[in-house]
Amino acid sequence: MKISQMLSALTSVATTKSQKTETLQTESHATEAKNTSQVQHKIDQLLTKYSVEDQPSARENINQFMARAKGSETDKLATVEMTLSKGITPTTSNLMDVHAALNESAYTSEQIDALTVKSEGDVISKETTTEVKKVIANLKLPEALKEVLSALVDKGYTLKDALTAVVSAVGGQGGNTSQMLKSLSQNIDVVMSKLEVVVNALSQGESVKLEPLRVQLLLLLIENGQTLEDAIGTEQHEAINKADNIIGSSQVAGEGMSSSKTSNLQTADSVLGDALDLNDGSKEALRTTDKEALQVIPHSSVDEAMPSGDESLEEVTSLDDTANDQSPLSDFIEESVTAILSQLEAQMVSLSETFELKQFLVTESTEKTIEMKTNFTAFKDDVASMLASPEEKSAESLKQTVSEAIEAIDKMISKQEVTLYASMKTERDLLVLSSELREASNLLEQGKTNEAIAIVSKGYHMVKALQYDPDKQKIMLFMTQKGEEANQILTQQGTGRQQKIVDMLNSLQDQQGQHHARDVVETLRFLGHNHENEVASYIENKDKSQEQAQLQTNIKEILLKMMKDETEQRTVTSSEKSLMNLSGQQMMNDSQQNGQRRLYYFNYPIVDAEELNEMKIYVSGNQHKSQMDWQNTELYFGMSLKKQGDTGIKVKVTGGQMTIKILNDTPESLKTLFESYATQLEAIGFKDVRIESEQYQKTPPVGVVNEDVKGQAVTDKTTNEGSLDYKV
């Protein structure tokens, strides 16, 4: 469904077939030269028409674009025309983006693949980890839990798996008292490698922190499938506490060891030796490693790391010199393990008491429900006050308040968080109210004040009767999905990658599988159509708490980050194509269009025979107040379906009356289906909905420009002046 096809009829660029003889080749060259000349002539006409003939860079950029872009010259000229007609700066790059948006598929398999951050084996890439960690950072969870989740993600867990593991570890009940410590024993080499981090930190003069070790030990716990209760049994619990008491407040980080503590540590070592149940080999290995590690620690570093005075330094030096079976570093490590386990236990017990995922969701969703209800009540009061006592207002005043009420209602439907959680009925009621008030507005324009007052009065009662019954499940789903959607896109799950976007589309529909206005808006936002606009609002807005998560979980954001990496690696992949396509669409929808007539264009994803496909959508209409006049508008949906083949849907609304024309080789089944939606369309304000059909023809739309006399100027009419001309 290429826009270029539409122009093929009017530009009539002759094609030169390959010729075998010299004579024909000469003719071919002559034809090419003629074509080049024709193209240049058309470019001249376009530059003049859109008043950019005095910009030398524009011509240069267009010529570069014509040389670089793929496709026929007709395609490219159509892109140039679209770019200029939309007031987009004709840089080569902008032209390339618009060309991609108009002529290429936005969601090919290759492009969807590009959305998946590549991973090596089962290890999630660094980029993925960063993204998922950002998602975690935005979750409303206790900080400690977020830290553990982040650490798990670092280790290659998906967000879902990490959550599952933590919840399992926190909430599990077990009776085996020694498994966790045995597990530590069995994994002593891993433990040692973790502890080497501490040793290295010491050697670099850094103070030793418990946090990383604590997290790492929890990870060990989780990786071994242990729960906290399994892991820390009564016996060990007591032993650890005993050891902990002995160690007292001797924090590893930044504290020295007094001689009395050295003595205590020896006792602690003995206690922990039993508690940890290390086998002899492991103990020996641990101590040998300690000795080796000690040799590389400069005393000055130890001094810096344990800055509690000369006594401490002497103590450590002395211990170092006399490293033996009771190696101080061994004590130190075991002391660390003990302290960590103790802290871990306290923390996890606390967490298990205060946190359960389900409880968290229920609590949060209840709070959200209350917040949403409050907001909706405020909205109702505002709109009701606008519509109250219309008979007491002058026609002019009523016109103004009705207009404001429509704006408030439309904003509520498309923009406010409240509607995101609203039931289908609430959204439908709001839509009907908006349409009714538009009717009142029309009547006021026609001077039919009394009829308008009757409708406004009815609208007032409709507002009063509005019920906001947020769907708790929808709230919970949305809250958990925010992170999961990004996660699904970012991580490779082994299933079809397109499935991830298909799943997203399936989540943006009601129980009957129907996509509503807000679903469409949210789909476009998820794809990133609104990314830059929302970033601008976010940066300029003092309250930054609301939008950050959304900013970081749309596909555009992901593509931009991936492109940055790719640029650094000097490679160009399909993610660039996706980005160009999306950017082209965004630029074409710049609101700064000349004249009353507006044209918007975007590629919209659909699920076609369980796979991802797309529709190319053109919307054209006059402005009415701040938005497009939905009662006088035209839409064209172009698509190539797997079963039905090439299909066009032409929707024309004139004075609110709607005609839908289905263009397909065998349109009957589609026609029947669309007829079943006629009542629904009338219920939301469209009148006399008629469904028509006809054969699909291979000379499809679509009119950025109206078809004109062949061989003449590329266009004589523009979207600013005329309507879309779907020549079929």
Next chain:
Amino acid sequence: MSQQHKKYMDKYKTDYGNEDLTHYAKNLIEKAEGEGIAVTADPDKLKHMVNQDVRDMLPPQLYEVIGLIATAIEKASEEDPK
């Protein structure tokens, strides 16, 4: 588009004239970078992207029509035995 956003854009238009938002776009790129948020880094593109909020672009009635057409096509692809 938020009121705040609109206000900023109007200010830039006043400051730089010709409704050319290139300066605004350059400024936004710097600020976004400071915030660690990825945005289109080409001001000639960005200035066209910040100018439209899809939530305001079309009235809800037209978004409803788009949703309904998408629904119908998806249903047809499920049901059509072809």
